[in-house]
Amino acid sequence: MTRRKILILTGLIIGLAALVITYFPMLLIATGYAAKKVCTCTFLSKRDKQEIVRNDLYFSILSNVDVDIDLQKNIVTTSIFGLAPQTAVFRKGIGCILLDGADDYHVKFNANELLDAKVDTLFEQKYITVGTDQNKLQQAIDHAFDPDNQLIEKGLRQCS
Numbered sequence: 769m770t771r772r773k774i775l776i777l778t779g780l781i782i783g784l785a786a787l788v789i790t791y792f793p794m795l796l797i798a799t800g801y802a803a804k805k806v807c808t809c810t811f812l813s814k815r816d817k818q819e820i821v822r823n824d825l826y827f828s829i830l831s832n833v834d835v836d837i838d839l840q841k842n843i844v845t846t847s848i849f850g851l852a853p854q855t856a857v858f859r860k861g862i863g864c865i866l867l868d869g870a871d872d873y874h875v876k877f878n879a880n881e882l883l884d885a886k887v888d889t890l891f892e893q894k895y896i897t898v899g900t901d902q903n904k905l906q907q908a909i910d911h912a913f914d915p916d917n918q919l920i921e922k923g924l925r926q927c928s
Contacts, residue, residue, distance in 0.1 A: 794829070795852035800866050802833040807844040807856035807864035810837055 802825055809815045809824065817837055825833055829848065836845045842858035855867045 792852065795848050796854065798829045799833060799846040799848055799852045799854040802830055802835065803844050803846040803854040803856035804864055804866045806835055806837065806846065807842075807858055810839075810844065811842055811858035812863060 805824055806817070806820055809820045810817065817835065821835060825831065825835075832848050833846050834848070834850075838844075843855060844857075844864075845853060845855045847853040856864050857867060858864050
């Protein structure tokens with residue numbers, strides 16, 4: 769090979785390595801976000817895959833995320849063109865967890881405190897200050913979230 773071809777090839781290899789080093793972590797962030805978001809919206813909010821993709825993963829690099837939902841195993845797997853795959857799993861009483869390796873499937877959680885805790889009690893103790901008008905707060909919540917769960921029409925979607 770001529771010296772010029774070697775320099776061009778070296779430049780291409782260095783450029784490709786720089787792209788991978790710079791952008792691969794961003795791919796992992798995007799696919800991790802998408803896996804957790806789709807898992808929560810699917811298994812907790814009972815939303816449809818197409819609706820989630822259309823309303824929650826339509827922007828930026830997220831529009832390129834491939835989503836696979838296994839309803840029997842409660843698992844969501846995402847990737848971008850087969851790269852940077854991430855998996856989130858739904859566990860009853862805990863919610864969706866973004867996994868970091870196969871061993872995460874065997875992690876045991878003590879969910880008794882979560883299952884026994886009353887949301888209203890936790891909400892009142894930690895977030896409502898003295899002097900808050902409970903009736904006005906409930907009216908605001910009722911206005912924002914209708915009882916039929918038709919949140920899309922109000923510009924809101926239910927999932928974390």
